[in-house]
Amino acid sequence: MPLAPAVTDISQLKDRPEVARLLDWKSSAVAGAKFDRNELTIWIERQDLLDAMTLLRDDSQLRFNLLSDVTCVDWYPSEPRFEVVYELRSIPRNKRVRVKVKLNSDDARIQSVINLWPSSNFFEREVFDLFGIYFEGHPYLRRIMMPEDWEGHPMRKDYPVEGYR
Amino acid sequence: MAHMTPTPVMDPAADRTMVLNMGPQHPSTHGVLRLLIEIDGETIVRMMPDIGYLHTGIEKTTEAKFYQQVVPLTDRIDYLCPMTNNLAYCLAVEKLLGLEIPPRAQWIRVMLNELTRINSHLVWLGTHAMDIGAMTVFLYCFREREDVLRLFEMVSGQRMMTSYFRVGGLSMDLPLGFLDRLKKFADRFPGNVDEYENLLTANPIFMERTKGVAYISADDAIALGTTGPTLRASGIDTDLRRDEPYSGYENFRFKVPVRTEGDVYARYLCRVQELRESIGIVQQAIAGLPEGRYKADAPKVVLPDRENMKTQMESLIYHFKIVTEGFTVPAGEVYQAIESPRGEMGYYIVSDGTAKPYRVHMRSPSFANLQALPKMCEGRLIADVVAAIGSIDIVLGDCDR
Numbered sequence: 001m002p003l004a005p006a007v008t009d010i011s012q013l014k015d016r017p018e019v020a021r022l023l024d025w026k027s028s029a030v031a032g033a034k035f036d037r038n039e040l041t042i043w044i045e046r047q048d049l050l051d052a053m054t055l056l057r058d059d060s061q062l063r064f065n066l067l068s069d070v071t072c073v074d075w076y077p078s079e080p081r082f083e084v085v086y087e088l089r090s091i092p093r094n095k096r097v098r099v100k101v102k103l104n105s106d107d108a109r110i111q112s113v114i115n116l117w118p119s120s121n122f123f124e125r126e127v128f129d130l131f132g133i134y135f136e137g138h139p140y141l142r143r144i145m146m147p148e149d150w151e152g153h154p155m156r157k158d159y160p161v162e163g164y165r
Numbered sequence: 166m167a168h169m170t171p172t173p174v175m176d177p178a179a180d181r182t183m184v185l186n187m188g189p190q191h192p193s194t195h196g197v198l199r200l201l202i203e204i205d206g207e208t209i210v211r212m213m214p215d216i217g218y219l220h221t222g223i224e225k226t227t228e229a230k231f232y233q234q235v236v237p238l239t240d241r242i243d244y245l246c247p248m249t250n251n252l253a254y255c256l257a258v259e260k261l262l263g264l265e266i267p268p269r270a271q272w273i274r275v276m277l278n279e280l281t282r283i284n285s286h287l288v289w290l291g292t293h294a295m296d297i298g299a300m301t302v303f304l305y306c307f308r309e310r311e312d313v314l315r316l317f318e319m320v321s322g323q324r325m326m327t328s329y330f331r332v333g334g335l336s337m338d339l340p341l342g343f344l345d346r347l348k349k350f351a352d353r354f355p356g357n358v359d360e361y362e363n364l365l366t367a368n369p370i371f372m373e374r375t376k377g378v379a380y381i382s383a384d385d386a387i388a389l390g391t392t393g394p395t396l397r398a399s400g401i402d403t404d405l406r407r408d409e410p411y412s413g414y415e416n417f418r419f420k421v422p423v424r425t426e427g428d429v430y431a432r433y434l435c436r437v438q439e440l441r442e443s444i445g446i447v448q449q450a451i452a453g454l455p456e457g458r459y460k461a462d463a464p465k466v467v468l469p470d471r472e473n474m475k476t477q478m479e480s481l482i483y484h485f486k487i488v489t490e491g492f493t494v495p496a497g498e499v500y501q502a503i504e505s506p507r508g509e510m511g512y513y514i515v516s517d518g519t520a521k522p523y524r525v526h527m528r529s530p531s532f533a534n535l536q537a538l539p540k541m542c543e544g545r546l547i548a549d550v551v552a553a554i555g556s557i558d559i560v561l562g563d564c565d566r
Contacts, residue, residue: 003263003495037260037499065387068502069528073515085513087500087528091387091401094408098500119390122536130224145220145565155225 006036016040017061018097025055031102041098049101050111056088056097057116064088064097067113070123072131076157081105082133086113103133112138130155182210185547189218193296193551196561198535200550207547212539216532219565227525231491232258233332235525240326242527243563245288248274248281249505250527251330256411257501257512258332261494262466269457270334271413276347276450277320277329278412279443283354284313285506286436286443293433293555294365297374302364309357312350319343332492333467334460348451354444362437375429379541379553382427389540390533393508394439395557398432400425405504412503416453417446429556436558439506466492491520505530507558531563 013019013033018040022030029048034041044052056064068087075081080102088097101110112135113120124135125144132153135141143150152159188199197218203211223242227235239254240247252274259266291306314324319340321329329336365371381391386399396403404421406414422438424431460467468487469480486492496518502511508530515524534557541553 006497036497037263039499041498066392067390068509069500069511069513069526071513071526071528073524087511087513089509091403096500096502117390118388119533119536122532123390126532143217145217147217154222161225161229 003037006034008032008034013040018042018056018095021055021059021062022052026051039096039098041100043100043102046101046103046110049099050113050116053086053099053113053116056099062090063092064090064095066091067117067119067123068096070113070120070127072127072133072155074131074155074157076105079104082108082131084110084127084133108132109134109136111136112141114138129153132156181205187550189215194554194561195292195559196564198554198559198561198564200538202542202547202550204547209542209545209547209550212542212550214535214538216535216561216564219561221566223566224525224527227522229521231520232494232522233487233491235522236331237326237328239527240328241562242529242566243505243507243510243531243560244325245285245560246281246506247325247327248277248329249285249503249510251328252278252412253501253503253505253510253512254514254525255330255332256503257499257514258494260499260501261497261514261516262332262463263495264333264461264463264466266334266412266461267458268413268455270459270461272416272450272454273335273339273459274330274412275414275417276447276454277317279446279450280313280316280347282443282506283440283447284310284317286440287313289436289506289555289558290361290433290440293552293558294371296551296555297371299365299368299371302361305357305360305364309354316343316347316350319346331460331467333463334458338459344451344454347447351444351447351451355441358437358440358444365433366437372430374549374552375433375556376426378429378549379545379556380426380428381537381541385540386427386537389537391508391537391557392533393504393506393530394422394432394435395508395534395537397422398424398435399427405502405509409502411501417449419443419446429552432556432558493518493520494522500528502528507531507560507563508534527566529563529566531559531561532566535559535564 010033019033029045029052031043031045056062066089068089071085073083082103084101086099124138127133128141129143129145182203182205185202185204188194189197199215201213223238239250242250287306287310291303294302317327318324321327383399383401386396402423419442422435464483469484473480494516496516498515500513502509511528513526514522517523542550
């Protein structure tokens with residue numbers, strides 16, 4: 001089964017309700033979209049993340065009520081370096097969507113979605129611990145995996161994996 | 166993890182409360198979970214889980230391994246259901262590759278996954294009942310679990326860290342006599358579940374300890390990210406095996422047990438019912454197991470048969486290339502979620518087109534489900550904490566990765 005090429009043209013993805021609703025709401029908030037391997041990814045501008053997530057959760061056509069996962073990918077040394085990845089799942093619609101936000105390394109901070117989904121508490125703490133992304137508005141942003149006095153963020157690509165620290 | 170800090174993470178809000186430390190060495194925390202509990206008399210005011218004691222950096226380790234070398238690492242995440250992790254990882258890589266798996270391999274994967282679910286649920290049932298004070302169930306459960314582990318040993322050579330699945334299929338076909346032995350176990354097992362239920366389901370002491378305890382509403386359970394039996398016991402009818410079928414689950418008939426009470430007893434009933442459904446799926450898999458190859462026809466990804474390597478030069482070359490250089494995976498990203506015994510086990514894999522994964526992230530169900538624990542316990546009695554921990558069925562290896 002050869003792989004179908006990824007669809008990255010946003011105008012071809014307008015029939016998807018997730019993309020359409022977000023574009024109707026604020027087209028400047030959507031930085032891009034991709035449909036690849038049967039999975040839909042939407043890039044959101046950082047300053048619009050909270051409003052876009054609220055729409056994705058509360059809109060009657062979307063209803064992404066479960067935040068499955070929050071994680072991060074480090075694209076060191078290219079910029080924007082970090083991509084924060086949110087996996088959303090709608091239990092009533094049985095659909096998934098992936099929301100991504102790009103962050104520069106000199107300003108790696110993003111709004112916390114903890115008021116929308118309390119489950120993001122641990123997920124965001126893990127990303128903070130391992131990648132050093134600062135989640136604004138998180139009430140208890142402390143290390144969760146590594147010891148409290150650990151230096152550095154181990155999942156970053158420039159973190160040394162051998163030799164003396 | 167706060168074990169390096171001398172000051173308590175939690176300060177008592179008023180003079181009348183005190184902070185109680187539970188774990189990480191506590192027999193009822195199922196591993197190395199540490200709980201900071203602020204109590205007012207016997208009532209819990211606030212609870213804070215502290216984890217990370219088992220963090221081994223598996224996600225970081227995967228970035229230095231070939232794709233096929235990651236499989237044994239996945240066993241070690243959730244050591245009670247190794248096959249589930251193997252499957253989730255293999256499915257994710259196969260999705261990245263666009264690889265089609267032969268039906269026989271898919272059915273064997275389903276069969277072993279349901280056995281793994283039984284294995285995991287038996288450990289949960291035994292330890293959970295023992296936490297609450299019913300010692301006998303533990304011995305009964307581990308009797309049957311031993312049978313399952315022997316079946317695993319027969320099929321893969323290992324009792325716990327099986328590493329039996331491969332990207333593209335299985336490491337080898339089922340051994341001779343395995344299906345007969347599995348059939349015997351599958352015929353006997355529903356009677357064993359009756360035994361456990363005789364001991365617990367209508368037991369007044371057990372019901373007293375579990376009914377109405379650690380209640381969580383459906384809305385809270387979704388908001389806190391719980392999945393699996395913990396969510397289904399709160400009345401949400403969702404099961405990834407049915408809703409997003411993978412590995413040929415659409416060919417099997419099974420019910421998804423749902424309860425609406427949302428307490429420890431409801432979670433117990435859900436899981437016990439799942440034991441019965443799982444053995445039903447195993448029976449169906451035995452009856453309808455298709456003939457054919459046990460691995461995909463993809464010479465660049467799947468190791469060739471040993472026999473062919475002795476006679477065909479191409480096979481030998483492919484074998485050498487895969488073992489020394491790995492196989493490349495087209496660039497892209499996937500998130501593959503499957504229904505583990507604990508809930509949604511998801512693998513997020515990013516490939517940059519080389520033979521090593523650029524990023525592997527495991528969305529582990531224990532990590533998310535643990536967040537529901539404070540909600541279940543706050544405002545209730547300290548004696549019920551142990552029942553609540555048992556009922557969300559966490560594995561700390563899965564939690565900390």
